Amino acid sequence: MTAQKSNLTSPKYGYDFVVATTQASINATMKAYLSALTQPVVTVCYVADHLGNPVLIDYDQLKKNAHGSDPFAVPANADPNTSQDLRNLVEARFMMGFRAQIGLPPGLAPGVIPDIVVLGSNTASVTYNLLCSKFSVVKLTPGGGYSPPSWFSQSQPAGNPWIFQSKVDLRLSTTSPTAYSKLPPAVQKQIKNLGAGAFTVQQLLFDLDNAALQTVPTIKNVPPGDPLYSVLQQFFLGAYFAQMRQNGSPVLGCTIKETKAPVSTLTLTDLNLEVLPFLGTNGQPILNPTAAQQDLAALSYLCAADGNPLPAAVPFAWNWVEANEQSDFDGVVAINRNTFANYFRRQLAPYVPSNCYLPTVRVTYDAAKVATSYAWSMTPGQAPSFTMPATGPTVLTFHYGADAVDQAGLNGDLGKMQVRPSYDISVTFTGKTIKVVQHLVVYLYVRSLATSTDGNVVDLTVTDTYALAVGQDGRLVANLTTTKQDDSKNPSVDPFLNFWTDLNKIIGAVENWLRAVISPSLKAMPVSAAQNFVFPGGRTFAFKDAGFSDFGDLISHITYTDPS
Secondary structure (H helix, E strand, O other): OOOHHHOOOOHHHHOOOEEEEEEHHHHHHHHHHHHHOOOEEEEEEEOOOOOOOOEEEOOOHHHHHHOOOOOOHOOOOOOOOOOHHHHHHHHHHHEEEEEHHHHHHOOOOOOHOOOOOOOOOOOOEEEEEOOOOOOOOEEOOEEEEEEEEEEEEEEEOOOOEEEEEEEEEOOOOOOOOOOOHHHHHHHHHOOOOOOOOOOOOOHHHHOOEHHHHHOOEEHHHOOOOHHHHHHHHOOOOOOHHHHHHOOOOOOOOOOOOOOOOOOOOOEEEEEEEEEOOOHHHHHHHOOOHHHHHOOOOEEEEEEEEEOOOOOOOOOOOOOOHHHHHHHHHHHHHEOOOOOHHHHHHHHHHOOOOHHEEEEOOOOEEEEEEEEEEEEEEEEEEOOOEEOOOOOOEEEEEEEEEEEEEEEEEEOOOOOOOOOOOOEEEEEEEEEOOOEEEEEEEEEEEEEOEEEEEEEEEEEEEEEEEEEEEEOOOEEEEEEEEEEEEEEOOOOOOOOOHHHHHHHHHHHHHHHHHHHHHHHHOOOOOOOOOHHHOEOOHHHHHHEEEEEEOOOOEEEEEHHHHOOE
């Protein structure tokens, strides 16, 4: 039950392509990305309005109002009764503030840093652990009446991070009651990035950090009765989170950078996300997976290309990565058999008509000369039909056939000619090869007086076999081998009959003319027919191996590249 079972052409699925990566690879790559601390520091401050209610204020404006005093620079043990900075902040009506930066918490060994993404049994959502490299909280109570002033300042301790855990709705659909469907179009476009960075962990982190897609986070590693818990609950997860949720904004200002990547042959025009829990041998999700099995759960990007409609998300019946494959790659890109066959059809379309011939023949009897004359021609450039079989190794066929016949005299007793060309191409996907077989046949029938003969004066087969590989940047690599077979027959008659009819001269003239016309046109397919294809994923992934699944989907194994 590996990607070798990929069957995207099944009516159950129908996606143009799928990109799937494991939980283990997502977390390892995202942690590598966060270790660079490229995300911005977010500073949020509140002051009291005239009714004593908290309102947001710009950080620099607060310091200006407080005569330069910075709440995050005031020591945790400062006395509100004697500290001039705290007096200035009271005068500026400061209430509370926090400063945070997404990143890896300090003081933890790499092996004990919590997973950022947990792919559970729910195919439509994931658990997201918001981790911060920095998080400081300050709160000033001015006091009054019987309450003395108080100052609270606390930072995330090394080795014991504050974790904000939430469920994130992955359903990027506007046709169902999803969190995504309620966002403004501009925000939807940022989340459903269809550009070169669509599959990066940077984009995934941006999506997971969007407050509108999250449930209200719970706070881990902070006891509910602790004063810090109350401050975080009231301000960070209360007023601030609610505002971010309403705006559809990232919780902590998560940013993404545009990725320059090789242009994929398939233009991504729509996508959705889906979780695939690790499946047992019975094809069903394992209810209580081990940690190793949990790591093999996959996040699947369900993709539509070139304006095609995107089918609804449906759980897959196979694992994208098995336990014995985990050390070799992070996931798989699978291209729908029909999608790739259509690509190949477009590559062959300019060439095929050159071997599709419309024949004409003319047989006339000249009574004055007591002789029959024969004329013939074939016009290339005709339009073939094509089919795309739903099953089996043959994924694409072209066919063209035509027939021309003429005669002189009663029932052709003075002369008759028939020319019937046919041209067929079959394309098969198996293993790591593409095979293209061309078969061109021209049947000839000639009668002179009572003598006639017929046969395939042209019967040529050209077989092109592409051995496939893939470059690290996702460009398909093909090694082309061509074989040719000539089964043409010369339907000459014996010398005695030829003496009376001169039939062999006519046959020879037709045969030579046909070969002169056909030989330049029937040739090996260009290797570019395969090598022009570029997998989606660009610099997000390094590609390894390319071949076909049991059902003809084009698959390649992928590994995340350095996210920086």
